[in-house]
Amino acid sequence: xxxxxxxxxxxxxxxxxxxxxxxxxxxxxxxxxxxxxxxxxxxxxxxxxxxxxxxxxxxxxxxxxxxxxxxxxxxxxxxxxxxxxxxxxxxxxxxxxxxxxxxxxxxxxxxxxxx
Amino acid sequence: xxxxxxxxxxxxxxxxxxxxxxxxxxxxxxxxxxxxxxxxxxxxxxxxxxxxxxxxxxxxxxxxxxxxxxxxxxxxxxxxxxxxxxxxxxxxxxxxxxxxxxxxxxxxxx
Numbered sequence: 057x058x059x060x061x062x063x064x065x066x067x068x069x070x071x072x073x074x075x076x077x078x079x080x081x082x083x084x085x086x087x088x089x090x091x092x093x094x095x096x097x098x099x100x101x102x103x104x105x106x107x108x109x110x111x112x113x114x115x116x117x118x119x120x121x122x123x124x125x126x127x128x129x130x131x132x133x134x135x136x137x138x139x140x141x142x143x144x145x146x147x148x149x150x151x152x153x154x155x156x157x158x159x160x161x162x163x164x165x166x167x168x169x170x171x
Numbered sequence: 172x173x174x175x176x177x178x179x180x181x182x183x184x185x186x187x188x189x190x191x192x193x194x195x196x197x198x199x200x201x202x203x204x205x206x207x208x209x210x211x212x213x214x215x216x217x218x219x220x221x222x223x224x225x226x227x228x229x230x231x232x233x234x235x236x237x238x239x240x241x242x243x244x245x246x247x248x249x250x251x252x253x254x255x256x257x258x259x260x261x262x263x264x265x266x267x268x269x270x271x272x273x274x275x276x277x278x279x280x281x
Contacts, residue, residue: 090269099177099261100272107269146214150270158204158227159263159270161214 058082058151062162070170071139077132077165079147088150089130090159091121093143100146106130142169173198175264175273183279189250192276196243196264202226203245204270205237208259217260220245252280 063078081087088107092100104115111123121132130147147162176195184190196203204219204227216229220239237247249256257280263270 088269092272097277099175099274100263102269102271105269148214157202157265158216158219158229159206159214160216161206163213 058087058149058160060147060149060160060162062147062165064165065163066166066168068168068170069137072136074135075133075137075141075167077145077147077167079130079132079162081128081130081147081149083128088152089121089123090148090150091115091119091130091132092146092148094146094164095143103132103145137167137169139169139171141167143167175262175271177260177262177273177276179276180274181277181279183281184252185281186252186254188252189248190252190278191246191248192260192262192278194245194247194262194264194273196245196262197266197271200264200266200271201243202265203239203243204263204265205245205247206261206263207231208261208275209257214261217247249278254280256280 059082061080069075090105091103093103094100104113106113106123114120119134144164144166146164148159151158151160178193202221205217206214208214218237219227223239234250239245259275261275262273
C-alpha cells in the first residue's frame, strides 16, 4: 500500500520569501501525485498534479512541484509567497489497485505567511 | 461545469442517532469516494463507488456505509453515532484526470 510523508507540520515564512513544502511517497511502479490546498472550513482544492510526462508541473498561481522518481519525492515550491497563500497543504498519491482507486494523503503542512 | 455538491454543509447530531450525507458528483463522473478528516487522524479513505458498486473500502467499522445511485449521486450513512465521528466528511468525484472535492459536510456529534 502507498504511503505519503510530509516532512514538516508547519512552515512559517515571511511574505515574498520562497518556500518549499516537502513530500515523499512510498515507491511504486507508477504513481499519480497531487497537491491540494485547504483553507479554513473549506474542502480540498487541487493545486497541481503529476500524471505522466514532464516531471515539473506548475499551477496557475505560481506554485510548482517536481516529480523525482529516484528520491520518491514531490516537493512543492513557490518563489515568492503572499499572505493569501496561508493555508494547509496536502500531498497525496493515487493508490490504484485491483479493487478500485483511492487517494492516500500525507498529514498536511500548515503554511503561515507573515508580513 | 458544476462542481461537486455536498449537502448539508453542517450537521449537529446526538450520540446514538444516525445521519445521511449526500454528494452529487461532476456530471459524467462515475466514481465517487468519501473521506473523513479529523485533527487527530487526518484524511482517511472511507469507500469508493463506481457505477453503483462499492469498489474499495477503508478501515472503518460497519456503522459507516454508503451507496451510489444510477445518476452517480452518492450517500453515506453513519449509524449509532459516537462522539469520535465528529469530523469533516469530504466527497470526491473522479475521472482519469484526477479527483475533485466538494466543500464537505461538517458533522458534530454531541
